[in-house]
Amino acid sequence: MWDSVITEWASLIFRWLHVVAAMGWIGSSFYFIHLDLSLKPSGDLPEGVAGEAWQVHGGGFYRIVKYLVAPKSMPDELTWFKWEAYTTWLSGFVLMVVVYYLDAELFLVDKSVLDLTPGQAAAFSFCSLALAFLLYEGACRSGLARHERAFAIGGYVFLVALAYAFTHILSGRGAFNQIGAIVGTIMVANVFLTIIPNQKKIVAALLAGQPPDPKWGKAGKLRSVHNNYLTLPVVVLMISNHYPLLFGTRYNWLIVAVVLLLGPVIRHFFNARHAGKKSPWWVWAVAAAGMLAIGWLSAAGPRNAKTSTAPTPPFSEVADIVSSRCSMCHAAEPVWSSITTAPKDILLDDASHIKRNARLIGRNAAWSNAMPPGNVTEMTPDERATIASWLAGGAVAN
Ligand code: HEC
Structure with a gap:
């Protein structure tokens, strides 16, 4: 009894932390994307400044300027945004162990999909997470990611293939969480392994009085674009465990495929709008069609569903x-x-x-x-x- 009470509390504490950290992370990253896109050049900006933005919040006006690459001299204090991302991953990993690995028999395995032992399922989950991440990282480092469109299509096909495989190995609920965990890991690793280290290299170069290599900034930017488009799908995947019709129906992997399309399309609307471009209103027609498709797919019923032709049972x-x-x-x-x-x-x-x-x-x-x-x-x-x-x-x- 005690172990079950302790895991319940651990689940609550780490879920609380996970949700709050993710809010901080997503909140600040949406904020910076918006800020970046809304910067406008103006007459009286200091040297090296690419644009400024005016904002009003909490009873005051803010004038924000962005130095492209970096200012001439480093300020004494610099705020870094990284612990929101790291805390999201660390708390998420603990939560996954507590909920899905310690209770693998209930939430990770589905005996009618594949008869795995809890240990096998947890090992499969962990190894496939590590492997999928390594494949992504390898593809980015090999230079493939520079072909943006091809990489986006390849990445999409890769994730849908994983969704198909996982829903045929794990329980539907476990599979959805697994894809969410992979996408989340990729996003945090982008911050940890590329964005922040490259930013540090830029700072170090400036302090040493050398011009920073522009490729560091470019690589960081590319990863942050990936993160931007992955944010909305990962949130749906993480809350999907509350929606049995999403994860527990026959075409659950196709539902993941639709979600992975919808998230980036919806982000596109906000990206365009915040950049002051013409708002792509067609996005909402696609989003509505996608939601209808999800509803329709989820109506297919459970795996191996049978339709009973017998009269209403007593x-x-x-x-x-x-x-x-x-x-x-x-x-x-x-x-x-x-x-x-x-x-x-x-x-x-x-x-x-x-x-x-x-x-x-x-x-x-x-x-x-x-x-x-x-x-x-x-x-x-x-x-x-x-x-x-x-x-x-x-x-x-x-
Ligand atoms: C092995 C134990 C077990 C069995 C057997 C079981 N359940 Fe559950 N049930 C659970 C657990 C655990 C949860 C909470 C899941 C969670 O934490 O998300 C739950 C949650 C639920 C919920 C609430 C879902 C929600 O909206 O939050 C319903 C409804 C439910 N079960 C119905 C059923 C029905 C119907 C059956 C039989 C066909 C069944 N359960 C068999 C353990 C069980």
């Missing part, structure tokens, strides 16, 4: 299924060893509870295969179809 049949597949965890006193209280306070142990939670049961176990987690109680496609047809018939309990 409630007793549904109650039998729920009590044999769900109530070992969703009861006042769960009997599943790692579960101490009914998860999310959802009780599925008698007729009135089942009736009250009918739609939740539908989203988690009939129209998706999110529950039972990891399919630990081996619910069959026929049983899901039975519940679906009971719901379609009005979820009558008598």
Whole structure:
């Protein structure tokens, strides 16, 4: 019991830290992208300044100027933006270990996808994370990333291929988190291994009175463009665990493919707008079409979905299924060893509870295969179809 309570608290603390650090990171990076794009040249700027921007916030006016490459002499104090990114990764990694590796049986493995042991699944997750990151880093360093369009298409195909592979190895939920973790790792590593070190080289060169090599700035800029376009998809992937219809349905990997397209397209709208260009309003038509596509794909039902042609089953049949597949965890006193209280306070142990939670049961176990987690109680496609047809018939309990 104690280990389960401790991991629960660890999960809360690291999730809190992770979300706050990510807000700080994304917030400041969106802010700087906006600032950078909105800088305008004006008459009376100091030497070496490329542009200025005026902003109003919190009761005061700010005049911000940007020195291209760097000012002539270094200021005594310089604020660096890096710990937001590092803290996001460190807390995220701990959270992944606590939630997905320590509870791999429930959240990383799905026995009906592939019968892995928790250890195998955690090792697979960690190694594929490291490998995917190394491939990206290698591709960037080899110079491939300079062909921007080809690299973007290649990167997209690579991530979709990973989504397909992971959803056929791990649970849907685990797979979504895994892709999110890979994208997040790439983004933080871009800050840690390229953007900040190159910025440091520039500062060092200036202090030594030498002109900094422009390639350092260029390489940093390229990585920061990658990060800009990856930000929105990674946020959806990280909150996807709350949406069983996203991760627990048959075409979940295609849903990832749509999300990976939509995020950059939406970013494009803001990038263009903040640069003072004509706003590409077509973006919202694409975004709406993408969301409709996701909705439509998620309606395909769980993996191996069956459509029942039988008449609406009696409630007793549904109650039998729920009590044999769900109530070992969703009861006042769960009997599943790692579960101490009914998860999310959802009780599925008698007729009135089942009736009250009918739609939740539908989203988690009939129209998706999110529950039972990891399919630990081996619910069959026929049983899901039975519940679906009971719901379609009005979820009558008598
Ligand atoms: C092995 C234990 C276990 C079994 C068996 C199980 N669940 Fe769950 N259930 C959980 C856990 C753990 C969570 C919390 C998941 C999380 O933290 O996101 C949960 C969450 C839920 C939720 C809440 C989802 C939300 O919106 O937050 C619903 C609804 C649910 N389960 C329904 C079911 C149904 C229906 C079944 C049977 C088909 C079932 N569960 C079987 C462990 C179980």
